[in-house]
Amino acid sequence: MMQFMEGSLAVADAVRLCRPQVVSAYPITPQTHIVEALADMVANCTLDAEYITVESEFSALSACIGASAAGSRVYSATTSQGLALMFEVCFNAAGMRLPIVMTIVNRALSAPLSIWNDQQDSISLRDAGWMQLYAEDNQEATDLHYVAYRVAEDHSILLPAMVCFDGFILSHTYEPVETLSQEQADAYLPAFKPFQKLDTADPISFGMFASPDYYMEFRYEMDRAMERAKEKIARAGKEFGKQFGRDYSALVEGYRLEDAETAFVAMGSICGTVKDSIDEMRAQGKKVGLLKIRCYRPFPGPEIAKALWSDAGGGARQEHLPGLQGCRRPGGEGCPLWIRDTGVRLHRGPGREGPEKERYRGHRRPGREGRGRPVLWPATGGASVMVDKSLELFDCGHRACGGCGPAMAARLIMKGAGKDTIVVSSTGCMEVFSTPYPETAWKVPWIHSLFENAAAVASGVEASLKRQGRSDKVVIIGGDGATFDIGMLCISGAFERGHDFTYICYDNEAYMNTGVQRSGATPFAASTTTSPAGRCSTGNRLPKKDMPQILAAHGAPYVATASIAYPADFMQKVEKAVNTKGPCYVQVHAPCCTGWGFEGSQTMKIGKLAVETGLWVMYEMTDGKVTRVKKVVRKPVEEYLSTQKRFRHLFKPARRDAEIAQIQASADRNAEKYGIDIKLKKPEQ
Amino acid sequence: MALNVGCSARPGKSRANRTGSWRVFRPVFKHDKCTKCGICSLVCPEGCIEQREDEFFEADYEFCKGCGLCSDECPAEDIVMEQEEK
Numbered sequence: 001m002m003q004f005m006e007g008s009l010a011v012a013d014a015v016r017l018c019r020p021q022v023v024s025a026y027p028i029t030p031q032t033h034i035v036e037a038l039a040d041m042v043a044n045c046t047l048d049a050e051y052i053t054v055e056s057e058f059s060a061l062s063a064c065i066g067a068s069a070a071g072s073r074v075y076s077a078t079t080s081q082g083l084a085l086m087f088e089v090c091f092n093a094a095g096m097r098l099p100i101v102m103t104i105v106n107r108a109l110s111a112p113l114s115i116w117n118d119q120q121d122s123i124s125l126r127d128a129g130w131m132q133l134y135a136e137d138n139q140e141a142t143d144l145h146y147v148a149y150r151v152a153e154d155h156s157i158l159l160p161a162m163v164c165f166d167g168f169i170l171s172h173t174y175e176p177v178e179t180l181s182q183e184q185a186d187a188y189l190p191a192f193k194p195f196q197k198l199d200t201a202d203p204i205s206f207g208m209f210a211s212p213d214y215y216m217e218f219r220y221e222m223d224r225a226m227e228r229a230k231e232k233i234a235r236a237g238k239e240f241g242k243q244f245g246r247d248y249s250a251l252v253e254g255y256r257l258e259d260a261e262t263a264f265v266a267m268g269s270i271c272g273t274v275k276d277s278i279d280e281m282r283a284q285g286k287k288v289g290l291l292k293i294r295c296y297r298p299f300p301g302p303e304i305a306k307a308l309w310s311d312a313g314g315g316a317r318q319e320h321l322p323g324l325q326g327c328r329r330p331g332g333e334g335c336p337l338w339i340r341d342t343g344v345r346l347h348r349g350p351g352r353e354g355p356e357k358e359r360y361r362g363h364r365r366p367g368r369e370g371r372g373r374p375v376l377w378p379a380t381g382g383a384s385v386m387v388d389k390s391l392e393l394f395d396c397g398h399r400a401c402g403g404c405g406p407a408m409a410a411r412l413i414m415k416g417a418g419k420d421t422i423v424v425s426s427t428g429c430m431e432v433f434s435t436p437y438p439e440t441a442w443k444v445p446w447i448h449s450l451f452e453n454a455a456a457v458a459s460g461v462e463a464s465l466k467r468q469g470r471s472d473k474v475v476i477i478g479g480d481g482a483t484f485d486i487g488m489l490c491i492s493g494a495f496e497r498g499h500d501f502t503y504i505c506y507d508n509e510a511y512m513n514t515g516v517q518r519s520g521a522t523p524f525a526a527s528t529t530t531s532p533a534g535r536c537s538t539g540n541r542l543p544k545k546d547m548p549q550i551l552a553a554h555g556a557p558y559v560a561t562a563s564i565a566y567p568a569d570f571m572q573k574v575e576k577a578v579n580t581k582g583p584c585y586v587q588v589h590a591p592c593c594t595g596w597g598f599e600g601s602q603t604m605k606i607g608k609l610a611v612e613t614g615l616w617v618m619y620e621m622t623d624g625k626v627t628r629v630k631k632v633v634r635k636p637v638e639e640y641l642s643t644q645k646r647f648r649h650l651f652k653p654a655r656r657d658a659e660i661a662q663i664q665a666s667a668d669r670n671a672e673k674y675g676i677d678i679k680l681k682k683p684e685q
Numbered sequence: 686m687a688l689n690v691g692c693s694a695r696p697g698k699s700r701a702n703r704t705g706s707w708r709v710f711r712p713v714f715k716h717d718k719c720t721k722c723g724i725c726s727l728v729c730p731e732g733c734i735e736q737r738e739d740e741f742f743e744a745d746y747e748f749c750k751g752c753g754l755c756s757d758e759c760p761a762e763d764i765v766m767e768q769e770e771k
Contacts, residue, residue, distance in 0.1 A: 097691035158690060195690060206693050217688055396733045396745065397699035402707065402752030407730035438694035439702050567727050601753030601766075604728055 002178050007138040007170040008033030010177040011077075011103055011163075014142040016047045017185035018101075018149050020075035021192070021467045022067035024052040024460060026060045028082040029115045030167040031105040035077055050463035055493030057082035059456035061089040061102070062490065065449050066424065066460025068098040069206050071197035072467055073149070074460070076100070079167060080107035083121045087128075092449050093160045094129025094222065096207050097195075099152035100160040101145065102130075106268065107167040117166045119268060123296075129222050131161040131229055132297040134267040138175040140248070140294075141165035143240060146180075146189050147248055150236045155195050157229050159222070166269040180244065188243055198422050198445040198461060200472050205440035206447040214437050226298040233295055251300035253292045254307045256282060260289030263308055267293040387418035387575055398441040399433040403600020405590035405607065406430045406479070408564045409506045410441075413477060413588075416574030417502070419444060421473045422465075424458040426482035427451035429513040429592075430506060445472075452486040454478050455494035455503060462499045473578045474501040480521035481511045483587075484545050495554035495583045502577040502584045505547065508592035516595040520545040523615070524666065525659045526646045528595075533649035538659050543666070551585040552624045558582075559621040563589040565607025569618065569630070576620075589616045597645020609640040614667035617674045631678045634671060637664045700748075704731065708751035710766040716741045718761040725755035725764060 005013070012034045015023075023042070025035040041047035050067075054060045057078050064074040078086065083104060093100050108118035122132060133148060135141035141163065148161035165171065180188075196204055210218060234249045241247025255275050257263060264274050271292040281288045291307050293300070393414035400407035410430055414421070425431045425448040434441040435448065449457045458476045465472055478487060483505040491503065510528045511517040518531040522540045527533040531540040552559045558580040562570040570588055577584035591607050593600045610616035611630060615637060618630035638660060641647040650656045671677050714725075725742050726734040733748040734755060744755070756764040 095692065196693060203696055204693050205695075206691060208692050208694060210692055214688070214692075218692055221688055221690075392732050394732060395696065395699045396731050396748035397702040397704055398731075399702065399704070400730060402730070402750035403754050404730045404752075408728065411730070411732050434699070435694075437692050438689065439699040440694045440696060441699040443696040599753070601757040603730075603752075603754055604758050 001181070002176055004174055005138070005177045005179075006033065006172060006174050007141060007165065008105070008172065009037050010138050010142045010175075010179070011145065011165070011171075012037035012041070013179055014145045015075055015103070016041050017180055017182055018075070018145060018189055019073065019191070020049050021072035022050045022052065022064070022074045022460060022463050023047075023076070024054055024060045024063035024067065024074065024463075025076050025078070026054050026057045026082060028057065028079055030107060030171045031077045031079045031082070031103070033171065034103060034105070038075075050467050052459055052463055052497070054456065054459070055496070056489060057085045058089060058453065059459070059490050059493055061086045061093060061100070062449060062453035062456035063460035063463070064100045064102075065089065065093050065096065065098055066447065066457035066462075067464040068093075068100055068194075068460070069096070069198050069447050070422070070461045070464035070468075071194045071199070072464040073153075073192035074100050075102070077103035077105065079105040080109055080115075080121045083125065084109060087125070088450060089453065090125050090128040090130060090160075092207070095218065096449070097158040097222070097225075098160060099149070099158055101148045101152055102160065102162050103145070104162045104164040105167045105171045106164055115167070117169050117269075119164070119166075122162055122164045125162075126297055129159060129226070130297060131159055131226070131233070131295070133161065133163050133233075133295055134293065135163065135165040135170065136269060136271040136292060138165070138170055138173065139177050139246065141170060142177055142179070143244070143246055143248060146185065147233065147236045147240055150189050151229060151232045153192060154232055157225050157232055158195055159225055159229060164268070169269045178244070178246075184244065188240065198447060200420050200422065200445055203443060203445045205435055205442050205445075207449055208435040208437040208440060209432050209448075210437040230295070230298045230300065233298075248294065251293075251295035252303045252307055253294060255290040255292065257289035257291065257307060259287055261287040262289075264288065264290045265293065265304075265308075266290065267296060387416065389415040389571055391415065391419060393419060393443045394434070395441040395443060397439060399436065400429070401594050401600060403593045403603045404433075405564050405592055405603050406506045406508060407433070408567075408603070409504075409570075409588050409590045410434065410477070412564065412567050412570050413475065413504055413574050414444065416571035417473060417475050417578050418575075420471070421475050421578065422461055423447070424454050424461060424474065424476045426454040426476075426478035426487060427513075428479035428482055429508075430477060430479065432513055451482055453490050454482065455487060456490040458501050458503075459494045459497065459499045462501055474499075475578060476501060476503045478503070478505055479512070480505055480507040480509060481519040483507075484520035484547055491551070492554065495551055495556055495585075498555070498582055500581055500583070502574070502586065503551075504574065504577075505585070505587045506590040507587055508590045508595060509544075510592075510595055512592050512595045521547075525650060525663060527649055528646070538656060539646070539649065548585060548587055548621065551583075552621050554583070555624075556583050556585050557623055558584040560586045561589070561616070561618050562586060563607045563611055563616060563618060564591070565589075565604045565611065566618065566630070573620065595646070597648070598643055602643065606640070606643055609635070609643065613637045613640040614671045614676055615640055615663070617670050617676055619674055626674065629674045629676055631676050633678050633680065634667070634676070637667050703747050704750050705745075705747045708746070708749060708769055710751045710753060711746065711769050712744055712749065712751065712753065712756050712764050713767050714741065714743055715763045715765065718763040720761055722760060724758050724760065728754050728758050730754065
């Protein structure tokens with residue numbers, strides 16, 4: 001049906017007809033009309049999808065990763081700064097081979113701040129492993145979404161795709177657009193069939209860590225998929241033409257090129273303007289033509305060469321046009337679409353034709369060639385079903401150090417959570433020692449995306465499960481660096497949105513995977529490699545951040561602290577958390593023999609001493625109130641400090657009474673705040 | 686080399702990595718004063734201590750790294766660490 005529509009609304013309509021099951025997006029001009037329209041469709045039941053109102057673009061795409069891996073068709077849209085904020089997530093989504101489709105409403109990057117059109121945003125991600133299609137008008141922008149989904153989800157491709165169209169010039173402009181009916185859309189785009197998914201019936205580890213030899217092979221596989229995508233795009237474009245009369249089989253499209261002496265090479269909305277200019281110039285007798293690039297990734301090198309040399313009859317001079325704002329590449333050559341030697345000799349990379357030896361470099365460039373108040377969730381009062389704690393769901397053969405506290409934590413978490421659990425892991429020691437490709441230690445579905453996005457990925461997983469009516473539990477496992485520091489944004493957003501998951505922080509009080517650097521969880525006076533004790537330093541100057549309180553303030557229904565030194569207590573808390581609806585948080589003290597400096601056989605003893613000295617308090621909070629506390633007969637903090645190299649400077653070469661007294665005072669404060677002291681009866685006189 | 690799409694793998698693969706070769710000290714389960722409490726099995730970071738049919742516990746030396754946690758935590762002091770002979 002022909003309709004006179006704003007570009008954004010036409011795109012939103014096409015997206016609706018593609019039936020995404022999870023939409024995750026963050027508002028940014030000029031993308032807003034699309035995501036507002038989709039939210040409106042969800043609110044009015046014309047789109048049957050979970051809509052996640054994430055707290056950033058970084059989380060928007062991270063949630064798409066989780067939802068896609070869990071088996072849903074997903075959608076997002078962004079532009080400019082938002083796409084830049086997604087930078088590492090883009091690479092990750094492609095590497096994980098998740099067929100995400102995202103609309104890029106092309107806009108300039110700051111500074112100076114500009115909301116207007118420019119294609120530098122998507123061009124900057126040309127080597128991220130995403131297919132990139134550029135639309136000339138709103139009809140094409142609309143139609144390319146169907147093509148993008150169809151190709152991305154093809155099991156021989158499995159690459160994400162960006163459909164790019166120019167901000168304001170197209171997105172906010174009204175044009176006549178032929179829209180499809182749901183029947184037509186369904187006939188063209190079949191229902192999503194995931195190649196593989198997070199499934200407790202068939203557990204797979206996703207996003208493992210790979211050594212350089214494997215990494216190179218994976219990049220090569222991506223590049224081959226990108227090569228195959230050329231033909232698939234052409235075929236899908238042709239099929240679209242057959243069904244609806246608009247053929248998109250050409251990766252590049254010539255306009256009056258036949259006898260052109262000069263050819264303009266351009267992509268995006270400017271192509272329309274150029275065509276008009278060419279008509280005028282031709283009327284003046286000038287032999288000019290246009291080569292429009294529709295598909296920029298995979299890069300159509302030979303197609304461009306053919307169009308400009310063969311089709312144009314022996315070689316046309318090239319003029320390259322950027323998007324409308326003339327976005328030069330600082331320090332580069334000309335505009336983003338500057339194709340020197342038509343990509344045949346220069347700028348070689350994956351997806352472009354290069355000599356075979358270049359194909360084996362690791363750094364392949366694939367295809368280059370809500371808001372609201374905290375919600376208090378009703379606590380269900382914990383475990384409704386007892387899990388079988390004899391099950392071993394964390395396997396032998398992992399590469400943790402002997403006596404590793406976090407490895408113990410992993411085993412105990414799985415015993416407490418049970419087999420019907422999907423684990424989302426942040427980057428860190430546990431992730432690396434448990435999943436060097438292909439040696440996974442996880443017997444449950446497990447996914448790792450990035451360092452700081454586990455809570456956002458889990459949000460997507462949870463939304464997808466909800467949409468599918470699945471009841472699997474979602475457990476996030478992150479180290480203290482991922483939790484206290486770099487992941488704070490995603491965690492805050494996810495807890496505020498109230499997803500049903502359990503976040504477990506294994507707290508070993510520093511960045512252990514990278515070599516014992518200070519984190520927000522490092523205790524006062526501990527020596528780390530970035531807060532070393534020295535002649536004028538007594539180690540870390542700052543106290544430990546109070547994460548449990550922060551998350552309780554988000555409205556978490558259940559928050560607990562635990563220690564691997566008290567395994568039964570820890571398992572019970574994990575079990576209670578995963579069976580409590582809403583976002584729950586468990587922080588487990590997990591001594592690290594290597595980072596803290598003690599023998600691996602002492603891990604339990606050190607963990608117990610932390611509790612017995614009052615430096616680590618074990619408690620439970622229900623709906624923000626402390627409900628249960630582990631009481632102890634307290635020992636002096638020295639007994640704990642003197643067992644570890646990280647506190648050695650407090651005793652040698654000279655005893656530092658002031659620092660020890662300060663640490664004792666913090667233990668005393670803990671004791672008073674939480675009431676952990678067992679009052680011994682005075683001996684009778 | 687056949688790769689799994691998206692760098693994924695199915696369970697069981699970590700067992701290819703026989704971490705028992707890391708061991709310097711071997712926990713010897715005496716089964717003398719053992720009360721079969723199972724703490725050794727619970728605290729093992731490898732999860733490689735299993736209960737036998739006679740209900741006594743034994744480490745799988747293919748994977749035991751010899752950290753000594755089981756020995757240190759055994760309430761009956763029935764697990765002793767002995768240096769591996771090369």
